[in-house]
Amino acid sequence: MSDIIKTQRSLAIKAKFQKEHQFDHLYRLICRRDWITDALETILSNKGSKTAGIDGVTKKALQSDTAKAEFIRELETELRSKQFRPMPVRRIYIPKSNGKTRPLGIPTIKDRVVQMLVKMVLEPIYESDFLNCSNGFRPGRRTQDCIARLDSYINRRNKYYWVIEGDIKGAFDSIHHQILMKLLAQRIADKRFLKLIERFLKAGIMEGRLFKRTETGTPQGAICSPILANIYLHQLDLYWWNKYGSLHRKEKERRRIKHMGNCALIRYADDWLLLTNGGKAEAIRLKKEFKTFLWEELKLELSPEKTRITHVNQGFDFLGFHVQRYVKSNDRPKMFVTPAPENIKKLKLKIKEMTRRKWFQDSPLLKISALNAVLRGWINYYRHTNTKKIAKDLDFWVNERLFLWLNKRHKVSKRKVLDRFKLRENGKRWNFGVVNGDNHLFLYRMNDLPLKKYRSRSLENPYLEGFGTLSAAQPEIPLSQTIWMGNAENVTWRELKEKIKAERGAKCECCGALGKLDLHHIKPRKNKGKAVEDNLQLLCRTCHAQTPSFGRR
Numbered sequence: 001m002s003d004i005i006k007t008q009r010s011l012a013i014k015a016k017f018q019k020e021h022q023f024d025h026l027y028r029l030i031c032r033r034d035w036i037t038d039a040l041e042t043i044l045s046n047k048g049s050k051t052a053g054i055d056g057v058t059k060k061a062l063q064s065d066t067a068k069a070e071f072i073r074e075l076e077t078e079l080r081s082k083q084f085r086p087m088p089v090r091r092i093y094i095p096k097s098n099g100k101t102r103p104l105g106i107p108t109i110k111d112r113v114v115q116m117l118v119k120m121v122l123e124p125i126y127e128s129d130f131l132n133c134s135n136g137f138r139p140g141r142r143t144q145d146c147i148a149r150l151d152s153y154i155n156r157r158n159k160y161y162w163v164i165e166g167d168i169k170g171a172f173d174s175i176h177h178q179i180l181m182k183l184l185a186q187r188i189a190d191k192r193f194l195k196l197i198e199r200f201l202k203a204g205i206m207e208g209r210l211f212k213r214t215e216t217g218t219p220q221g222a223i224c225s226p227i228l229a230n231i232y233l234h235q236l237d238l239y240w241w242n243k244y245g246s247l248h249r250k251e252k253e254r255r256r257i258k259h260m261g262n263c264a265l266i267r268y269a270d271d272w273l274l275l276t277n278g279g280k281a282e283a284i285r286l287k288k289e290f291k292t293f294l295w296e297e298l299k300l301e302l303s304p305e306k307t308r309i310t311h312v313n314q315g316f317d318f319l320g321f322h323v324q325r326y327v328k329s330n331d332r333p334k335m336f337v338t339p340a341p342e343n344i345k346k347l348k349l350k351i352k353e354m355t356r357r358k359w360f361q362d363s364p365l366l367k368i369s370a371l372n373a374v375l376r377g378w379i380n381y382y383r384h385t386n387t388k389k390i391a392k393d394l395d396f397w398v399n400e401r402l403f404l405w406l407n408k409r410h411k412v413s414k415r416k417v418l419d420r421f422k423l424r425e426n427g428k429r430w431n432f433g434v435v436n437g438d439n440h441l442f443l444y445r446m447n448d449l450p451l452k453k454y455r456s457r458s459l460e461n462p463y464l465e466g467f468g469t470l471s472a473a474q475p476e477i478p479l480s481q482t483i484w485m486g487n488a489e490n491v492t493w494r495e496l497k498e499k500i501k502a503e504r505g506a507k508c509e510c511c512g513a514l515g516k517l518d519l520h521h522i523k524p525r526k527n528k529g530k531a532v533e534d535n536l537q538l539l540c541r542t543c544h545a546q547t548p549s550f551g552r553r
Contacts, residue, residue: 004038005466008124012463015128015187022189023125027196030117031079036072039116043109043223045545053108054090054206062109075110082192086111086203088211089220094481105205105220115223118197122227124463125187130230131237132459133245136269137226139462143319143476144384146266146273147337148456153264153275154312154325154335160264160275161325162283163316167306168294171270172225173217175232176299177201180218183231200224229269232298236272239293240265268319283309317342320478321385337385343478344390347378351398354485355405362486364406364421364434365441365495370486371402372444374479379446381478384454391446402432402443439502496531500538508540516541524549 007029014021029035040062043049049059062068078084089105107115127138135141153160168174181198188194200219205212218225244263247255252262261278263286274290276283287309294300310316315324317340326336354371375398379391407417425431425442433442497519507514520539523529526549539547 002034004035004120005463008120008463009466011121012124012128012461015125016461016464019129022187024189026121026188026190027079027192029121030114030193030196031076033072033076035117035120036075036079036113039113039120040068040072043112043116048106049109049112051106052090053106053111054087055108055110057109059109071110075113079114084114084196086114086200086219088204088206089222091205091207091220103220105222107219107221111200111203112223114196115200115219118193118200118224119227121193122224122231124461126227126231126234127461127463129187130234131241131245133240133265134230134234134237134267136267136271137230140459143268143321144454145456146268146319147321147323147385148454149266150273150275150323150337151335154323156333159277161312162276162278162280163310163312164274164276164283164287164290165306165308165310165316165318166272166274166290167303168270169301169303170217171233171300172220172229174300175217175229177216179298180228180232183235197224197228226269233267233270235298236290236294237265237267239290239297240274271319273316273318280309280311320381338387338390339382339385339478344394346479347374347394348397350374350479350483351401354483355401357408359405359485359487360409363495364409365436365498367405367486368402368432368434368441368443369498370484371398372441374483375444375446377480378478379449381476383449383451385451388447388451391449395445395447399432399443406432437499437502441498441502496533496536500533500536504538507538508543509537510539510543513540513542518544520544520547521549 011023014023044059044062052058062071075084087108087110089107089111092104092106093101094104123139130138135143135145152158177198180201181194184194184197200222202214203219204214205220218228240263245265247262255262256277259278261276261282263274263276263278266273266275274286276286287307291302291307294302308316312323312325312335313327315322317323320340320343322338322340324336324338325333327333351371351374354367354374359367379387403414403417406421407414410417410420421432421434422430423433423440423442425433425440431442431445433440500519501517506517508517517538517540519536521529521531522535522537525531529535
C-alpha cells in the first residue's frame, strides 16, 4: 500500500470516528512530490489533457521524463512558497443535440493537477460524512444506485407514491462562495488549504480576450468542482436526515397514524427526488418547505416549471430513466423502469445523423463499426431496466436506416443490397454485415444483450479499505458528446485496424485485456517504420503507454 493511500485511509478513519474533528496540516500534503507526481499521471491519462487552457500547454509538452520532472519541481516550489495562483478558465462552446450550445471550461494543466490534489485530500474526509441518499460524482456509485433505491420505496409496504422532482436553477453556477467556505471551515482548520480553494473559486473565466469575474459558482470544468458541489448540497441531505430520515420506526408509525406521512430523499449531484407516503397535500407542503430551506440557507432557487409533483402511477423521468408504477388487475403492482422518451429520441437523432447523405463516401465496414459502438454504449447504460421490447423495436428501426443508407450509397436495387449485405449470422438469423478478412462484421442487435436486475448495496467509504480513488469523476450518460461517425477520414488505417482485430482477436497482444485497443508501430514511424500488418500490434492503452515511442510523431 503506497504512502498516499495510507494517508488517505487515515484521513477517512479520523473523519468517520471523530465527526467534530477539524483537519489541520493538509496543505503540506499537496506539496509532497509523490502526491504531485501521482496527480500529474492521472491528469495526463485523461483525454482532456490534449486540450490546452489559456497558457497553451497540452499533454504533448509533457511527454518526456525531463519535462515532467521539471514541471513537478516547478509546481512543488510554487506550492511550498505559496506563490501558486490559479489562472482563469478558458471558455469554449460546444454544440448540443437540440441545436443550441453549452459552455465548457478548460483549466490549464497546472491548475488541473492542483485541483486533483485538492480532490485527493477532500474526498477521503467527506466520503465519511456524506449520506447514502447521495450518489452523484462519488467513488463506487452510479446512477443505477438511485434507480435501485426507488424499488425499495415504491411498493405496497412503504407506499411512497407521491414524488417531488427537484430542479435547482443553475445549481453549480449559483453556489455562494462565502457559504461554501464557511461549510468547509467546519471540517478544515488549515487556513492555507482553504485560501487555495478560495483562489480557485475567484479565478475567473477567459472568453476569447475578455476576462469575466466569478462571483458565484464552482470553477467550470474543474476536477474539484463535483466534490465542492456535493459538500454544499450535503446540507440539503442533512436537513432531510435530521428532520425526517433519522426518525425511529415508532415515530414514523405515529406520523402515519396522524396522516402526515414520511419522506425519503434520493440525490444525484443537483438532481434530486423527494418521495412521500402521505397524500398530495403533504407533497405540496414538503415542496414549499424544501424550497424555503434551499433559498434561506443555501441561496439556491427551485425552477417553478421543472419542479413537479407527480404520482408514481403517472410516471416521471429521472437521470435519463422513466419510472412508472404499473398496476395490473390480475397481478400485484410493479415498478417499471425504461429509457426516458427524450433519450430514445436522442439515440434516433444520432443514428439519423450517422446515416445522412453527406456520409455516403464512408465504407460499409466503418459505418457498421461506428453504429455498433453507439448502440453498445446506449444499451449498456440501460441493461438493468425493462428495455427488452424497446430494444427490439429500435433494432428494427436501425436496420431500416442502415438499409436505406446502403441503398442510396450504392445506387442499386433494393434486392441487390439485400443479396450483398444481408448475411447469415452464426449460421442462424439474417443480419446486415460485411466481410472483414476471414470473418464478418455484423450490425449489433441491442436485443441480444441479456437484461439483469441491478442489486444496489450500502457502500462504505472506499478509502476506509485503503483504495485510493484518483480518477476524475465523469457523469454517466447513455450517449457520449463526441461520437465517431464512421467517416472516411484515414479510412485505410481504420480498415487495417478492423482487419487485424478480426484476424488476431480483439484483445491486447501483450496482456490479453479487452476493451479499447490501439494499433502500435513495433518499429516507430520516426525510424521509418511502415503501417503494414507485420509492423503493427494491438495493445491496450496501458501497455501502449509503456512503449518507448508512445505519444511521439
